[in-house]
Each structure stands twice: as structure tokens, then as C-alpha cells.
Amino acid sequence: MTLTLWYALTGVALLVVGVYGLVSRVHVLRQIMAVNIVGAGVFLVLVAGAHRRPSGAIDPVPHAMVLTGIVVAVSATAVALAFARRLRADADERTDGAAREDEARAG
């Protein structure tokens, strides 16, 4: 039980770190990573909860939940990264345009 508790507490600690990162960081990539840290924390708590039968047998339901949760987190992260890339490409386009205007003005 104590080991389970340790896992759960570590998970909660990760969650806190992630939430702090999400609200304190402005950079998109760091925010996406922060959400994934929150996810890791939650999944750790879930897996720790699988070790709950007195016989020592592992409860499969939390494992199924964590697997699904990981799939969801991966998909959401992929979408978030796609948006971040799109925003970055737009920003690059804009700076390129500004740079070209500067060159034109200088020339």
C-alpha cells in the first residue's frame, strides 16, 4: 500500500508541476509539454490504482483506461503540434514579408 501511495503522490506531484508549467509558460511548445506532464501524472495515479487487490493480482481495468488515455493524449498532442507548426509558419511568413519590405526600402 505504501508503494502504491508513493506512486500516487509522485503522480500528483507531476500533475502540480504540469499545471504550474501550463499557466506560467507562454511558449506554445512548453505549454504542450506541460499538458503532457499533467497527463503522465494522471496516468501514474491510474496505474498505481491497479495494484489494489489483496490477492496481489493486477486489476486490468485501470490499464485499459491508461492505454485509452495515452491514445487520447497522443492524438490531442498531435493536433496541438499541428496548430503550433501552423502558427509558426504564419509567423515566419510574416517576418519574411517584413524582411523583404525592409530590403526593398533599403534598395
Added chain:
Amino acid sequence: MARRERTRPVPADAPWIVWTVVLPLLAAPVAFVLGRRGLAPFAAASSLGVAASVAALAWQVAAQGVQRHRLGGWGAPLGIELHADGLSVLMLVMTAVTGVVVSLHAHGTFGLGGHETREPSGRARFWPLWLFLWGGLNAVFLSADLFNLFVSLELVTLSAVALVALAATRVAVAAALQYLLAAMLGSLLYLLGVALVYATEGTLSLDELARGAPHASVAPPALALLTIGLALKTALFPLHFWLPPAHANAPTPVSALLSGLVVKASFYVLWRLWFQAFPGVAPFEASMLLAVLGTGAIVWGSVQALQATRLKSLVAYSTVAQLGYLFLVFPLVGGPGGLAAWQACAVFAVSHAFAKAAFFMAAGNIRLAAGHDRIADLDGIGARLPRSFFAVGLASVALMGLPPSGTFVAKWMMMRAALESGQAWLMVVMLLGGLFSAGYCFRVLARAFTPPTDTPLQPVPGSLDAAALALAVIALATGLFVAPALDLLAIGAPDVAGLGQDGPR
């Protein structure tokens, strides 16, 4: 497991509950691979097909009572159980009616090619995402356990976020990203709550949770986590920051779907958890806190709507405000008149969905015609776009809560419950909120009476006006159908009357 199989046999003639979820989920990938030519008829056929299966399920529930189905014969805890009672069916009908009308609007909008979306492929991408969203919403309303609710909510979130990004402007993509991050955090907090519930209760099924006595030390913090996660997804003040940019910058049909339906999905889950799965777990103070935040939402959302410079921002902030009403009901359910408050909340959710979706479509039509939606520059728009503007007027009447709209009946029921349970301050908040919404609606309506300018207007296709008008009329008429809605809600309704802090569980 075997015992439950016998006591709750799956009726052989009941495939509709499955089709309601499976049909849109099957149609979505087909719409994705379908060529441009076949897309419109296919989209129309699948929209009507989903609506028809919802109608059949509604008939089944009305005739035979609560419907249950375990997919593939696998029961809880690993299988997926679907469950349809009156509340589920009402939400499904809300989604289907709004969905069909908005589909008509979307057909017109995305058929224009380039007015609403910078990308020509906007139309081809809209249909698969919207069908996924529809399937996800239906799955939320029919899921019978905490984890399937999580998965369904994620399906809703991911498709909703992608739909926002269809606008393809930089602002819209940034808003979609912010929405996605907020929603991800919300669902992870929800999942942590699920983990706590499963670790202590050993079950995820809403029915079993309702039957068992909740673990006194863990259930309140678990419910708190579930509530915070869902409040973030429902955009409850002060967690609403992501909603106005996302809803205001999405393509118009998407704004209508998001403001009308998507926020209701996470609220519906919260509603089920508080009053069905964990009745009496939350202390009265917690429900009071939700009501206070709801009051904050009404005041803050209205003040922002009163100051908004753009029409679609105004409508988006109005959503923040109107969502506040849904949270005012929490301290009322469980008191005297609690059942009426519980019913009123459902009626309010439905009529707000119609009114808000109609308002967004009409606002989008005005933006399409004028080429912008700056309220200050819309002088004389009432005379120049009479049909769209009439839809704005009708939707405004429903939002303000004037008869015969469903909002009027819902607010009236809520106010009566507030008086009966001796919480008159809630009634004051509701009246104040009505005045506020009149204030921001009249900001728009006043534009009908200013002298028209002669800036050129783009023509608005008839189907766009028809969609906005049709839904606005439906929103206004919901008040006339409250009695059958209440009959429907009674099917499988939880016994909320005895939930009070003083009453027995």
C-alpha cells in the same frame, strides 16, 4: 455479471440506441474519403439518418421507458454500456434539431467557396469533423459509465477544436490551440477524478455508483476534481477564457454548433454526476459556490457582451453569461421545488441551444453580407438584411427569456424554485441577467433603426437565411412544447426531490 444479464435483458427490437452513436461515426470517415461531387447528398442523407435514428430512439423511450444496450454483449466494467433515459433523449433531440438546421447553413456557407474559410477544402473537411462531433455528442448523452464519458468528451473536444481551426486564420488557429490546451487540462483533471473514484468505489458505472454508498473520505475530493475538469470544459466563469476567442473566430456554422451544443455536453456530464451518480456527496456550500460562479458568469459575460465591438464576440460572451444560469440551479436541486429546478435546467439548456445557434447563424449572415461584423458600422442593417435581422430579433427574444420561448418557462420555473427554497437572491440574479441580455441584444437590435448606409452588401444565399430563421422560430416556440418535454424528462429521472442537505439520500 450473469445475474444482471437475466434481470436486464437487452430488447431484441432495440437497435436505435446503437445506431444513434454508430451511424455518425461510420459516416464521418466515408465523408472524409468521398469526392467533392458526392459529398453534399451523402452529408444530407447521413444528417437525416442520424436525426431519424434519434427520433426512433425517442419514440422507443417514450413508449417503452429507459433503454439499455451493452455493445457486443460485453457488460461493465470493460464493455461499453449505452443508456437512454428521458434526459438523454431530450439532449439527443436538441442536438439533432440544431444539427440538421446548422447542417443546412453549413451547406450554404461552405458551398460559397472562400467567403468563410480561406481554404477551398473547408467544405470537404467540415463534414467528417461535424459527423465525428455529432457521434461524440450522442455518445456523451448515451454513455453509462465515467470512462466512456471521458472518451466521448475527448472525441467531442478534438473534433470541435479542429472545426474551429477550419477558419484557417491566424487568430482562429491560436484560439483553437488555446481551446485545445484548456480542454486537455480539463479532461486530465476529470480523468484523475475517475481514477480516484475507481480506486475507492471499484466501479465506473453511473448506475452502480448511484446504488452504492460512496466512500465518505474520497468521494468529495473526487467529485471536486471531476467538477473542476468539467467546469473548465463548460467554460464556467472564471475558467471561460478560452471560449470567446474560439467561438467568435470559428466559421459561423461551427460557432453555432460549439455555443449551442458542445458546451452543453460537458455540462450534461456534470449534471449527471452531481444528481445521479453522486447524489448528496457534495456539501451544500459547494453547490452554492457553483451558483456564485454562475452569477459571476452572468455579470462578467454580460458586461463583456455590452462592450464587445464585434457582433460574433458579443454572441460568444453572451454564451458565457447564459451558461451561468445552468449553474444557478445547483443549490436549488435538493431543496423544496428541486424537481422543478432540475427540469428547468434541462429546458433552459435546450432552448438556449436553439436560440444561440440561431443567433450565431444570423450574425454570421450579417457578417457575410457586410464583409465585417463591427457593430458600430452596421447602421441600417435591419432594413437592408430584413430576413437575417428578423432572425436576430427572434433569437434575442428567446435569449432575453420573453414568452413564448422555452427560456421564459425555464427561468420562471427556476425563480419559483428559488422562492420556494428561500433563496430569493438567485431570483434577483436571474432577473438581473434577463435585463443584461436585453441590454446587449438591444445593442444589435438598435441597428435596425439607424439610417442605412450605402456600402455595398454581398448577397446572402437563401438557405443561410432560411436556416437562421427556422432555428429562431423553433427557439421561440420551445415554450409551447415544455409539457411533452417534462413528460419525457420524467422517464428514468433521478429522485432529486429528496437530495437536499436535510433530506434522506
